[in-house]
Amino acid sequence: MxxxxxxxxxxxxxxxxxxxxxxxxxxxxxxxxxxxxxxxxxxxxxxxxxxxxxxxxxxxxxxxxxxxxxxxxxxxxxxxxxxxxxxxxxxxxxxxxxxxxxxxxxxxxxxxxxxxxxxxxxxxxxxxxxxxxxxxxxxxxxxxxxxxxSTLALYFNTAIFEEAGVSIDEVPDTLEAYVEWLPSFQEKINEAYGDGNVFAMSYNQDMARNYHLATRENAQPINEDGTANLADPAVVDNLSILKELVDTKAAVTPQDIGTGWNGEAFGSGKIAIMDEGNWVYETLKTEFPDIPFVVKEMPTYKGTEGSMMxxxxxxxxxxxxxxxxxxxxxxxxxxxxxxxxxxxxxxxxxxxxxxxxxxxxxxxxxxxxxxxxxxxxxxWQKGTTLDTINKAYQNFLPNALNGNMTFEEAMEAADEQANADITAN
Structure with missing residues (x-):
């Protein structure tokens, strides 16, 4: 440990x-x-x-x-x-x-x-x-x-795949390949449902969901002394995949489409793929019984398996x-x-x-x-400052994803806020 x-x-x-x-x-x-x-x-x-x-x-x-x-x-x-x-x-x-x-x-x-x-x-x-x-x-x-x-896994709405004429077997195994594949999948979804009604996948701007990406190849988003290290080049490089996914115009947050969380977005038929915890399984079965789905492993990233626990x-x-x-x-x-x-x-x-x-x-x-x-x-555990750093991350990640700041600038701002709060307390 x-x-x-x-x-x-x-x-x-x-x-x-x-x-x-x-x-x-x-x-x-x-x-x-x-x-x-x-x-x-x-x-x-x-x-x-x-x-x-x-x-x-x-x-x-x-x-x-x-x-x-x-x-x-x-x-x-x-x-x-x-x-x-x-x-x-x-x-x-x-x-x-x-x-x-x-x-x-x-x-x-x-x-x-x-x-x-x-x-x-x-x-x-x-x-x-x-x-x-x-x-x-x-x-x-x-x-x-x-x-x-609980752990994260991928959920696939099989009805959307069928309507779009795409086999689940076509979904890439790696997150990097998603960037290349998503635009064509979204185009087929648009043909089936119309523009802006259904999206290929959802994502979350919470470090609790993204931490496993941030730490790939032994990157350290949090220093051993508990201070934020989100602007480290290795961490920025790891997290930049989120920007690449958003730029496909096929990945949205649940809030982007007027829903409160992944389960609601997926259950209302607006999302084809989501990464979500097993807590959503019974919700889908009981509250959205008409949505057919299957569960698959999370895609690999930088050559390794990953999820959150x-x-x-x-x-x-x-x-x-x-x-x-x-x-x-x-x-x-x-x-x-x-x-x-x-x-x-x-x-x-x-x-x-x-x-x-x-x-x-x-x-x-x-x-x-x-x-x-x-x-x-x-x-999901790292010292005593994790919550403070996550709040700063959530405050500035949107600026990196919408282009208002570069990823480096956004993470530098997040580090500055988090470390100021850590020092103050």
């Missing part, structure tokens, strides 16, 4: 010193794995609001946990998660266990809010290595257990007084049966290989594309 250095200036609510002091870093969070009866005990879990399927699955998990342990579980749902949970930590009212997004893990860890977990107690060997690594510190402490994961883990608050019960919850939620119930109820991907097999996700050709991407996808 790539380690990180502590950098002041996360763009978040509280300073490290405040959180460390609030956590009370000397609490004993060791726990026994032998205790099974927790009758009369209570546990608070911190989560953000999910969709209907997630809410139902979490409530069912709580019920089964209460039946198995005799404990009661209080669910604390945050509407502004990162801000509110940090305020609770400062006030010593943080939940006993709580969601830890992989991209936020470095901040929570470095500010002393997470208790160390014994890998042996949580069957860490059953999890995909890259996910366990994402929640392990540079000195080898496991501090959260991944409850699920996102994960959320369960972490234990270092100040909890319910350490043993907290461990039991994490074991329950991330154990084989608990995770299988979760992924089957929510449509998320498991972070354990044995659950992928048990839930028969490997037998679903579409979802298995997402699953297999774990081996080469780039985790």
């Amino acid at each position: 790539t380690g990180w250095k502590k950098v002041v200036g996360t763009g978040l609510l509280l300073s490290g010193a405040v959180v460390l002091a609030a956590c009370g870093g000397n609490e004993d969070t060791s726990s026994s794995t032998d205790q099974t009866d927790f009758t009369g005990d209570s546990l608070t879990i911190g989560v953000w609001g999910g969709n209907e399927a997630e809410e139902k699955s979490l409530d069912e998990m709580i019920q089964s946990f209460e039946e198995a342990t005799g404990a009661t579980v209080e669910k604390k749902v945050y509407t502004d998660y990162n801000t509110q949970i940090q305020a609770d930590m400062a006030g010593r009212t943080a939940p006993d266990v709580f969601y830890v997004d992989a991209y936020m893990f470095p901040w929570f860890s470095e500010n002393g809010t997470l208790a160390e977990l014994d890998p042996a107690n949580f069957e860490s060997e059953q999890f995909y290595d890259s996910l366990i690594d994402a929640f392990t510190t540079s000195d080898g402490q496991l501090q959260a257990v991944p409850k699920d994961m 996102f994960s959320v883990g369960w972490g234990k608050y270092v100040g909890t007084e319910k350490s043993a019960l907290a461990d039991k919850w994490i074991q329950h939620a991330t154990g084989q049966s608990g995770m299988q119930a979760w992924v089957e109820g929510t449509g998320t991907l498991p972070s354990r290989q044995d659950v992928a097999d048990a839930a028969k996700i490997t037998e679903n050709s579409d979802l298995n594309v997402h699953l297999e991407a774990w081996d080469y996808a780039t985790i």
Whole structure:
């Protein structure tokens, strides 16, 4: 795992010193794995609001946990998660266990809010290595257990391809070849649907989607000290493919065509190809059942496979007084049966290989594309300044893509803004 250095200036609510002091870093969070009866005990879990399927699955998990342990579980749902949970930590009212997004893990860890977990107690060997690594510190402490994961893959609207008279087999395997192929595909789409009604592909101006491109050939968009390095020539060269795609007039953002996100743009029949996470799979099946689609691997770029990986883990608050019960919850939620119930109820991907097999996700050709991407996808995580740098990136990338600035100028401006914000905080 790539380690990180502590950098002041996360763009978040509280300073490290405040959180460390609030956590009370000397609490004993060791726990026994032998205790099974927790009758009369209570546990608070911190989560953000999910969709209907997630809410139902979490409530069912709580019920089964209460039946198995005799404990009661209080669910604390945050509407502004990162801000509110940090305020609770400062006030010593943080939940006993709580969601830890992989991209936020470095901040929570470095500010002393997470208790160390014994890998042996949580069957860490059953999890995909890259996910366990994402929640392990540079000195080898496991501090959260991944409850699920998501990766990006390509979705193809087969009806649009058929109407345009183009076979999916004609789609290039490399992103570089897309630049040459897209104009002719868009021309055939225009012939079938009229100009400006349907587009060949969508893209996003979020570094969370583009980070795997930025880092090709070992380029470093973020320095080891946490400062922005987007204007580095290697990073600019990697990201310039986005400008080339936009210049084909065949690649648009969902907002360009009056929709809120990829799933809506694709589901409304306005996009032939999108790269999206597996969370869109059930949305398409339930909300847009008339849209036929298949899922394929992301195109290679600069000779290598690539995608993005996102994960959320369960972490234990270092100040909890319910350490043993907290461990039991994490074991329950991330154990084989608990995770299988979760992924089957929510449509998320498991972070354990044995659950992928048990839930028969490997037998679903579409979802298995997402699953297999774990081996080469780039985790959305890099130190404590990632969010600050992403905001600057999103502010200036449009200027590079619309021609108002060169790519170099736009990334230099993004670096300047991000590093000023990092220094100020």
